[in-house]
Amino acid sequence: MIVAGALSACALPQVGPNKTQIEAGSVAKGGDAFIVDVDNRVAKATDVIPSLGFSRDFTNAAQLTSDTIRPGDVLGLTIWENVDDGLLTGATGNATALEEVQVDSAGFIFVPYAGRIRAAGNTPNQLRESITQQLDEQTPDPQVQVRRLAGDGSTVSLVGAVGAQGVYPIERSTRSLSSMLAKAGGVTVEPKIAQVTVIRGGSRGKVWFQDIFSNPSLDIALRGGDRILVEEDTRSYVAMGATGTQARVPFESKDLSAIEAVAQVGGLVGAASDPTGIFVFREEYPKVANNVLGRTDLSGPQRMVYVLNLTEKNGMFVARDFIIRDDDTVYVTEAPFTQWSKTLSLLIGSVTPLASVKTLAN
Template sequence: MLLVRKSWFDRLRFAGCVAIAAVLGGCNFLPASGPYSTEVRNPQSQDTDGVGYKLVPMTIDVVRVLATTDSEGLIGTFRNDRRPIPNVKIGVGDVVGVSIFEASSGGLFIPAEAASRAGNFVDIPDQSVDPNGFISVPYAGQIKAAGFSPSQVEKEIVDRLRNRAIEPQAVVTVKTQRSNAVTVIGEVETPLRFPLTSAGERILDAVSRGGLAQAKGYDLLVTLQRGNREATISFNRLVREPANNIYLQPDDTIYVFSRPRTFLAFGATGKQGQFNFGNDSISLSEAAAKAEGLLDQQADPQSVFLFRIENRTTLERMGVDVSNIPDKRIPTIYTVNFREPTGYLMSTKVPMRDKDIIYIGNAGSVELTKFLNLVLLGATTAREIADANNLVSTAN
């Protein structure tokens, strides 16, 4: 009997040693909802199948960069292009009116018998700026108008007529502006294209012209396209942060659309799946709370991971070495330690982005329990088979 007990004790001790070794080694045959924490942190795992990622511990310096980057919005993308009110120029297709004044009658435009008329001036018929950018003025010829301000065109006309008319003066007026316009499209009541004025129009001015369709402000996004660049910001934030309501420039495009921003939560969270922001912005701690926090009996608070595709420049500002990855957008995993109080404090300053992923790793004891359950299941099954064989043998 003693030998039997010793044999079972040795087997259990051996199984326990194997289980501990398997857990410490991160054995892959145990069921799990995602990668083991040791695999995420393993440097060899950070360049698998040609897909490299950067593992970045969440420090106060990292949090400062992330918080600043998120707060930049449109002014961050157009940092070097925050021009003031545009100096509106005449463009091809614009309809221009020209009035020419002379100091007295009897000149080039005002006949002598017109002395009694009110004002010594003549109106040139309105004309469109031709495809080459010119307008025509009698006795002055072809005048280059496209790309110049009305005052510059006035000066050119006067210079051309100075030796022919009596102290000539000119007034150039843009009657219909078809160039220097911006376009508003998307989920607006009236998509339109309208010209800019010398008063200066901002993004919200353009949105108000189009009229907003019915949508929650935090789900409504506004994209500014300028040349080969674009940036997107939520409508509520655009209203709340006047610095992002920048002046429009000719040929800008404003795209208004509704799209609930979401994040995903997996692993040892109270609830897994896809969650809406439900606000202009939420922090990492708020996102974890939406997923019902960490499971007390399962989660490893030291293994809270935030997956996202990060801008190369952002990682460089953090001091992360990205020389081995040539891409401008780099897969990144931020690690947060919720075992420390500072982990929670820092997570309140980390803004979530659309399509971010939160993953909570399991505690080591959970993996050990899984393995022991498999061992015990195997032992129980073997014993039941042995008992069944004994019954068969006895029956025979």
């Protein structure tokens, strides 16, 4: 019976391959994966995360000034005439207000008695002088005030995980990316995993939301027509083996360590997990693979299996420093005791029917 149970142990159910089976697939044993024990050097060499950011075309762009009038802007005009019965004021007063005068697509506005005047490209003061010059020929000593009411000609669109999606004008208080996001109600996902994409013509850039505030150069000046998309980080990893949960798991932070990845799925299972056998399967960048293995001849993505042993000296610190990347597979092997327990269960299960027969006979 003992011999039969021992033989049956070879086919016992298990959550996945054990350490011996994984190591059998190493390049050293004829397999196609490099198996590497993680230490401080390896953790540092693999700490490579694709960076997000804006190109110089974005970061070098100066802020728009509210003084520059553009097609689509809405202006407010007030005209005073130095006569009792003027061209515009009539007999009721000497001031006339022209509200919500919109600059047309060609950049012009129409002012009674002054005609069609170019507004786009001028400051409110320059436009005031142009209108005054035209009216001076019609009425003595006219006084003109020009106000820029809204920047409808310079707008951006915000979509995705923001408080209020829509089209917003670039105004004095919303010239930068952070201020425009605030205008739209901020982000509605966890800030530490929020990503902001800005599309400007044929160019685009993506940054982490929190980096906008920690790195002022990323708080770029906006341009009319910019499209801003806010979305949650889409990175994920797969957790398998003797862990609390086996699933595809989204990242909960910008930088996710091996310890955090295991903790996210419920941690190690005390009665089943082997703390000496935490494996991270990854298609590694060739440059990183060469660096880790001390080689220079590898090209193309390399199959790498990183082994973490929490019981080693500083093993917990190494696991804290080892960074998980998108599409990694984190696998925790079962402890040898677990397989032994299954074998005992099989033996006990084999004995039980015989005991039952004896009981019935009595």
